[in-house]
Amino acid sequence: SQQGEEDPQALSIQEGENATMNCSYKTSINNLQWYRQNSGRGLVHLILIRSNEREKHSGRLRVTLDTSKKSSSLLITASRAADTASYFCATDFQGAQKLVFGQGTRLTINP
């Protein structure tokens, strides 16, 4: 069964607005990652947050992690048309040397 579940499944916003996506997981993790997938392409790693971290920034990306709630959020600020893609969270849970991906959030940025 899936370890990570993203919410919402789809999100459509205007260019320049902020986009927030959420991920929930079930078991204790070592770290949580976010990936982007453009249509018809492979996944691209965006950011990794460790279980002992609460917030991390990378450019226009901000990721938070709440291990007590087993949830994470990805915020993309000042969205651009090029941010249109699917976004996946992936968990690396304790004792495992593999990632488990959620089903993704499909983000559409309207010009």
Next chain:
Amino acid sequence: DAGITQSPRYKITETGRQVTLMCHQTWSHSYMFWYRQDLGHGLRLIYYSAAADITDKGEVPDGYVVSRSKTENFPLTLESATRSQTSVYFCASSTNAREQFFGPGTRLTVL
């Protein structure tokens, strides 16, 4: 070119035929992975390998065989293709099973 490549990019086959999907990476990453991506299921791990000659099952291994005689190659074989194996297949590699680098994918159709 350096990176991770998959071949073929598109494949149509018939039920019962054997099909091999190729994956090649030039980074000498120790870890390699095979995923399938289907609507409604996200990415699901088929098999992974921690090093040459070391492979292990993922979430959905039935009907698939892998081998890893060389660090840079990780072929995936469908021994007797079924319609349910119609999917997009992604190969990925990693130095530590955390941040993964994905290939462009192979779209497989089984008629």
